[in-house]
Amino acid sequence: MDWHHVSAILGIALTVCFLLIGRLRRRLWRKRKQLSAFEAEESRMFDFLHDLGEAIGKEAGQLGLYRVIVEGVNQVVGARGGAVYLLDDPGELLQPKHISDHCPPLVGVPVEVIRRAKKDPRAMESHLRLAQQPADQGVLGSVLQSGKPALIPDLKSHEAFRDAFHGFGGGEVSAMLAPLRHGGKDLGVLAVARGGEESPFTPNDFTVFRSAAEQSAFALGNALLYREAAEKRQFESDLRSASEVQRILLPQGDPVIPGFRVAATNLPARIISGDYYDHLRLADGSHGVVIADVSGKGVAAGIMMAMCRSVLRAEADSSDDPGEVLGILNRQLFSDMREDMFISLFYGVIAPEGGTMRLVRAGHEPALCYRSATRKIERVRPPGLAIGVDDGPAFERVTRPVDFDMSSGDCLLFYTDGVKEAVDSNEQEFGMDRLEAAFQAAAPLGAEAVLSEIRREVETFAGGGPQMDDITLLVLERR
Numbered sequence: 001m002d003w004h005h006v007s008a009i010l011g012i013a014l015t016v017c018f019l020l021i022g023r024l025r026r027r028l029w030r031k032r033k034q035l036s037a038f039e040a041e042e043s044r045m046f047d048f049l050h051d052l053g054e055a056i057g058k059e060a061g062q063l064g065l066y067r068v069i070v071e072g073v074n075q076v077v078g079a080r081g082g083a084v085y086l087l088d089d090p091g092e093l094l095q096p097k098h099i100s101d102h103c104p105p106l107v108g109v110p111v112e113v114i115r116r117a118k119k120d121p122r123a124m125e126s127h128l129r130l131a132q133q134p135a136d137q138g139v140l141g142s143v144l145q146s147g148k149p150a151l152i153p154d155l156k157s158h159e160a161f162r163d164a165f166h167g168f169g170g171g172e173v174s175a176m177l178a179p180l181r182h183g184g185k186d187l188g189v190l191a192v193a194r195g196g197e198e199s200p201f202t203p204n205d206f207t208v209f210r211s212a213a214e215q216s217a218f219a220l221g222n223a224l225l226y227r228e229a230a231e232k233r234q235f236e237s238d239l240r241s242a243s244e245v246q247r248i249l250l251p252q253g254d255p256v257i258p259g260f261r262v263a264a265t266n267l268p269a270r271i272i273s274g275d276y277y278d279h280l281r282l283a284d285g286s287h288g289v290v291i292a293d294v295s296g297k298g299v300a301a302g303i304m305m306a307m308c309r310s311v312l313r314a315e316a317d318s319s320d321d322p323g324e325v326l327g328i329l330n331r332q333l334f335s336d337m338r339e340d341m342f343i344s345l346f347y348g349v350i351a352p353e354g355g356t357m358r359l360v361r362a363g364h365e366p367a368l369c370y371r372s373a374t375r376k377i378e379r380v381r382p383p384g385l386a387i388g389v390d391d392g393p394a395f396e397r398v399t400r401p402v403d404f405d406m407s408s409g410d411c412l413l414f415y416t417d418g419v420k421e422a423v424d425s426n427e428q429e430f431g432m433d434r435l436e437a438a439f440q441a442a443a444p445l446g447a448e449a450v451l452s453e454i455r456r457e458v459e460t461f462a463g464g465g466p467q468m469d470d471i472t473l474l475v476l477e478r479r
Contacts, residue, residue, distance in 0.1 A: 065223050069220070070084050071100055080102050080194050080198060082192035084097050084180075087188050093132040094132065094141065097188075105124070106138075106175075106193070107139075109127060109128075139152070140191070143178070143179055143189055149178035149179070151201060174194045175191060175194075176209045178191075180216060182222075187221065250278075260350065261447045262476055263450070265473050267418075267470065267472070269418065269466075269471075273302060273472075274294035274296060274298075275416045276291075276305045277289070277414075277472055284320065284352065286349050289414070289476065293344045294343050304343065311333060312325070315328045315329060315332075322348075322349045322359075323400055323401040325347070327395060327396040329345075333387055334392070344365070346360075347359070347362075348360075359404045362385060363386025365415060366380055367379070368435070368436060369410060370439060370444075372443075377436050383399065383400055384399035411439075411475060414476075415435070415471075415474075419454065422461060424462055430462075434457065434461065439453075447476070450475045
């Protein structure tokens with residue numbers, strides 16, 4: 001082989017080598033570019049997750065979290081705009097919580113809004129920020145119902161917009177949407193979009209978006225739990241404050257009534273009680289004692305209890321007939337009581353000289369009287385309707401006071417139905433027989449002993465189980 005042939009072969013080899021080296025350099029450049037893009041994407045995702053974590057517990061609340069989610073996902077996937085729609089409490093409507101600037105419409109837009117928007121772009125913005133979407137309609141509803149993320153090459157051509165006007169303008173709009181779900185509960189839909197001359201989203205963009213949507217759902221779910229816990233703490237704090245106020249409304253000590261010893265207690269089943277008792281010093285020198293039980297439990301019962309106490313105190317001196325006083329009380333409270341609510345009440349007025357009493361009962365449990373002379377128990381049950389059952393005439397016709405005398409050593413027990421309706425582990429009630437037996441055993445020892453014995457018997461019977469109803473006891477002992 002002569003020198004010319006060798007030179008030609010070497011030239012060809014060198015050319016091939018240069019071509020291969022150039023191709024490798026271009027491939028290496030592309031790899032470096034891809035690596036740089038991946039590192040930038042990874043950095044944006046880490047920034048997004050960091051911002052999510054900070055936003056969950058911030059006092060700025062949910063609105064700040066919605067903005068972080070939408071704007072953060074926009075940055076991660078390079079979207080023009082995005083939005084987050086969440087379900088309302090009934091789960092029937094998707095409501096816009098944050099829509100970023102330049103986000104194409106994700107719901108149908110009425111044609112009149114589109115026309116107004118040509119003159120004033122704010123018309124479109126205002127409509128989109130207020131428009132709610134039925135949870136089973138539109139592109140948002142279709143994604144929510146399917147439970148799967150969607151990559152939509154052209155939002156305008158999606159079948160969900162078949163019968164709806166839109167305000168996209170020209171060009172295709174590429175969109176990615178994902179249902180937001182946490183703890184087995186649907187929360188809403190997250191969406192991002194590109195339009196105009198921007199390139200459509202790629203499968204890699206879709207993979208990143210799905211991951212960001214999962215993290216967003218997790219953040220929203222945890223923020224919801226955080227908010228509910230904070231609201232529960234605030235509610236419990238408010239209830240404790242209301243309970244303190246209610247305790248102030250109860251007598252702060254036993255009254256001094258000539259010829260009598262008085263002892264009483266109130267044991268709420270919950271923080272707020274629907275029971276109450278009170279002592280009244282009347283203008284003519286008489287002393288009033290009252291015990292009452294509002295139907296139901298909780299805040300509503302507690303509010304009605306306070307109203308009953310206030311009205312009775314205000315009207316107690318309006319008549320020397322306790323039956324008339326309760327008639328006034330019933331008329332004033334009737335209009336403010338729900339149909340399913342009533343108040344049972346027992347009211348006694350002790351004459352200034354002591355001994356003689358007038359008792360009136362508004363549908364309450366019968367009182368029990370221990371006679372020291374016979375060591376027997378009597379049930380005291382004057383006729384009467386509960387307050388709130390009738391607006392006046394029937395109540396006043398039926399509810400009548402009776403005169404009642406007590407001798408030295410006698411005890412009169414008023415109580416609410418939470419005592420006899422206390423249950424044991426077998427759902428058996430404490431009942432009247434046990435109540436009368438406990439009262440009969442303790443009455444010879446005095447008013448305080450009656451309270452202690454009945455409480456002890458009820459607690460022993462219930463066996464440490466939860467108290468199902470308020471328990472109030474009031475005892476009058478004749479000296």
